[in-house]
Amino acid sequence: MSPSRVLVLNSGSSSVKYQLLDMRDGSRPATGLVERIGERTSRLRHTGPAADPREQYGPIADHEAALKAVAEELTADGLGLDSPELAAIGHRVVHGGMSFTEPTVIDDAVLAEIERLIPLAPLHNPANLTGIRTARALRPDLPQVAVFDTAFHTTMPESAARYAIDPAIADRYRIRRYGFHGTSHAYVSRAAARLLGRTPQEVNVIVLHLGNGASASAVRGGRCVDTSMGLTPLEGLVMGTRSGDLDPAVIFHLARVGGMSMDEIDTLLNKRSGLFGLCGDNDMREIRRRIDEGDEAARLAFDVYVHRLKKYIGAYCAVLGRVDAVAFTAGVGENAAPVRAAAMAGLEGLGLAVDPELNAVRADEARLISPAGARVAVAVVPTDEELEIATQTYALVGTGSAPVGNNS
Numbered sequence: 001m002s003p004s005r006v007l008v009l010n011s012g013s014s015s016v017k018y019q020l021l022d023m024r025d026g027s028r029p030a031t032g033l034v035e036r037i038g039e040r041t042s043r044l045r046h047t048g049p050a051a052d053p054r055e056q057y058g059p060i061a062d063h064e065a066a067l068k069a070v071a072e073e074l075t076a077d078g079l080g081l082d083s084p085e086l087a088a089i090g091h092r093v094v095h096g097g098m099s100f101t102e103p104t105v106i107d108d109a110v111l112a113e114i115e116r117l118i119p120l121a122p123l124h125n126p127a128n129l130t131g132i133r134t135a136r137a138l139r140p141d142l143p144q145v146a147v148f149d150t151a152f153h154t155t156m157p158e159s160a161a162r163y164a165i166d167p168a169i170a171d172r173y174r175i176r177r178y179g180f181h182g183t184s185h186a187y188v189s190r191a192a193a194r195l196l197g198r199t200p201q202e203v204n205v206i207v208l209h210l211g212n213g214a215s216a217s218a219v220r221g222g223r224c225v226d227t228s229m230g231l232t233p234l235e236g237l238v239m240g241t242r243s244g245d246l247d248p249a250v251i252f253h254l255a256r257v258g259g260m261s262m263d264e265i266d267t268l269l270n271k272r273s274g275l276f277g278l279c280g281d282n283d284m285r286e287i288r289r290r291i292d293e294g295d296e297a298a299r300l301a302f303d304v305y306v307h308r309l310k311k312y313i314g315a316y317c318a319v320l321g322r323v324d325a326v327a328f329t330a331g332v333g334e335n336a337a338p339v340r341a342a343a344m345a346g347l348e349g350l351g352l353a354v355d356p357e358l359n360a361v362r363a364d365e366a367r368l369i370s371p372a373g374a375r376v377a378v379a380v381v382p383t384d385e386e387l388e389i390a391t392q393t394y395a396l397v398g399t400g401s402a403p404v405g406n407n408s
């Protein structure tokens with residue numbers, strides 16, 4: 001039988017998530033996560049065929065070391081990269097610019113283009129490249145596929161993708177709104193349509209991907225028409241550590257009056273802002289716990305987060321004209337019922353409401369949380385970026401006919 005397994009690598013700025021998926025039977029023989037790469041307190045958690053996960057603590061210096069540790073864990077379970085059952089490796093690549101609108105088999109030219117895009121995603125693309133290079137060195141003969149966060153958003157009309165600046169300057173520096181988390185927005189918008197018993201072409205969906213990074217998208221008939229992230233993943237919603245939207249003059253002010261360097265401002269807005277900047281915590285669980293204890297800073301952080309979210313929901317109702325579903329997804333969207341309730345509060349005029357009992361249900365499946373008979377369906381739809389990446393990767397190489405990139 002031809003090989004049927006795909007290893008998916010999702011390298012973030014300080015983490016690597018991985019899953020081994022069998023595309024023939026839908027099983028996931030191994031899944032895992034390396035966190036806090038580059039710190040002394042790194043952690044690797046691997047779940048293989050054995051019931052209990054294995055954990056490893058101690059410093060993992062960089063992404064290369066993390067991927068080698070992942071390869072060793074897989075090998076220990078007899079699922080190593082040398083396995084003949086492996087059909088391909090699928091990589092999440094965050095920034096594909098306008099060059100990549102589809103999943104792409106990686107060769108040297110593709111690698112060079114991902115590298116050229118580093119200035120547009122300095123936290124993410126270098127980690128993605130390390131993942132690709134390390135995997136190629138371990139299995140040079142295996143097809144590797146890049147699945148881009150930006151790809152789903154390349155259908156945005158110019159009116160949504162353009163910033164209102166001189167087009168000559170914008171084009172020279174490739175400045176436009178690209179959008180991210182596209183794999184998740186695509187998967188969740190389709191799953192929301194399925195939940196309604198309709199095809200993606202028949203429905204208009206607002207997807208709210210609320211993880212550590214967070215973004216909203218407006219999807220009309222299966223195609224993205226607007227999204228909240230822009231040139232980089234900094235624009236839009238309030239996130240775990242990113243500010244999201246602010247007046248660009250804040251940056252001039254911090255530089256001119258505050259005497260801060262560009263690098264300092266970059267770090268402030270990307271790593272020390274958002275929920276963390278407002279209250280010192282970026283985890284919604286901790287923020288809810290503090291609110292329950294009467295903590296004012298945590299309350300303010302929550303309120304700012306929800307206010308921004310509401311503004312985007314209202315904006316995307318206007319962009320779409322008719323909305324069939326609003327889908328909450330990712331860590332916060334799937335788990336934080338208070339965020340969903342607060343984001344929908346007072347939006348009855350837009351046909352949006354949440355049933356408190358349905359909202360309180362905890363489940364792993366896609367489910368409706370709007371009251372029976374509501375004009376717009378409100379849903380919780382678990383995302384599965386790894387499955388989507390594996391599916392796209394396998395579709396491209398699973399027949400064995402796709403060219404393997406030249407390896408140098």
Ligand SMILES: Nc1ncnc2c1ncn2[C@@H]1O[C@H](COP(=O)(O)OP(=O)(O)O)[C@@H](O)[C@H]1O
Nearest residue numbers: 210211212213282283284285330331332335336
């Ligand atoms: N049970 C929960 N209740 C509230 N928030 C949660 C819960 N579980 C996870 N989260 C939130 O989800 C975030 C992580 O989301 P996730 O989608 O895994 O992010 P990423 O992929 O960006 O790392 C956490 O930082 C936390 O804020």
Ligand SMILES: CC(=O)OP(=O)(O)O
Nearest residue numbers: 012180181212213233
């Ligand atoms: C693009 C982006 O924000 O990704 P993440 O949520 O994984 O940080």
Ligand SMILES: [Mg+2]
Nearest residue numbers: 211212213330
């Ligand atoms: Mg994520």
